Amino acid sequence: MEKDPFKEYLKESEPKKAHKSYIWSTAIGLQAVDGLKPSKYLIDTAIQNMEGKITMKEAQSLIDSYYKEKPYHLFDDERTEEADKVSFRIAEILSETAFSFSSNEYISIHRKLFQGIYKHAGKIREYNITKKEWVLDGASIMYGSASELRATLEYDFSQEKEFSYKGLSMNQIIHHLAVFISRLWQIHIFGEGNTRTTAVFFIKYLKTLGFSTINDVFAENAWYFRNTLVRANYTNLQKGIRETTEYLEVFLRNLLLNEKNELHNQNLHISGILNGEKVDIGDKKVDIENEKVDIQDQKVDIENILSEKGSDFSIKTTVHIHRLFEKFGFDEVFGRSAVMELLELKGSGASKLLSDLVQADIIEPVSGHGKGKYKFKKLI
Secondary structure, three states: OOOOOOHHHHHHOOHHHHHHHHHHHHHHHHHHHHOOOOOHHHHHHHHHHHOOOOOHHHHHHHHHHHHHHOOHHHOOOOOHHHHHHHHHHHHHHHHOOOOOOOHHHHHHHHHHHHOOOOOOOOOOOOOOOOOOOHHHOOOOOOOOOHHHHHHHHHHHHHHHHHOOOOOOOHHHHHHHHHHHHHHHHHHOOOOOOHHHHHHHHHHHHHHHOOOOOOOOHHHHHHHHHHHHHHHOOOOEHHHOEOOOOHHHHHHHHHHHHOOOEOOOHHHOOOHHHHOOOOOOHHHOEOOHHHOHHHHHHHHHHHHHHHHHHOOOOOHHHHHHHHHHHHHHOOOOOEEHHHHHHHHOOOHHHHHHHHHHHHHOOOEEEEOOOOOOEEEEOOOO
């Protein structure tokens, strides 16, 4: 899309409208992984929903009616209907709070997204596949074997369920998440629609871990996301190419930590390795207002604090601490209401979090700002 029609809602509107805008932007942006572009009608319908003029159910009815009434030959692209309907369905699923971390949920998401579009919606493929990848100069990765798809899927889910994030640094958490989601995607259990299904499932899963993905990273970098998954699963030792999650981890740092690393598809293309010109992605981070050094130093500080004092925290609490620190740093004061709004917690949950952080000596009460105010405590 040349111009994001939702930008004004992200910047100016009340939180509810901004939240809806991020959901719709993500839903529409994810169509790019298959080279699809939703219609203007879908975008106009989405805007009506964001403005509260129509419900999601009414939006669905409008989209369905639009394609029933329009002659097929009038569409600019034969897959525009797919892009519109799947965009709506992604927005609908991301708007729901219900989620179960299971293989059945993963398959169910595919069925919901592609029912009436693909005959194989919600069905595991029964044949082996290859796909020519631009990022691999036409080569394909090795996808899961058709005879082992269900078993491989169940294995990956069981491994993730048993994994403990306790005591991990944020770098370690992000690395593990990158490995998990790249392996899940590599199975490619469906004939089509794997990346969109995986992205929707992953966003829902991340929320259960305490992460917020309410930003435009997926909306603007969906194809980059897919290419990082490809690079995470491709090895050609003869050509000096090894699978790597480094690019996917950079994407996740932008998505989960609101970092501003540059994401360029050309940096993922294997031609850079073949020509001996591998890009050091560590040198591609944007220096916003010349404050990069200070920002990185502060991130090191919070990691040191968590390493020293927060080894017993769950992943959700660790994520909450990072989000609070990103918002307030060492200098700003915050209280329960700010924690409730930022982390979408109830009063009791926010109070318990603050109490736990005080006991862990990570935050400290401050005076002169009203009752119940706190700041992050610097290491001495």
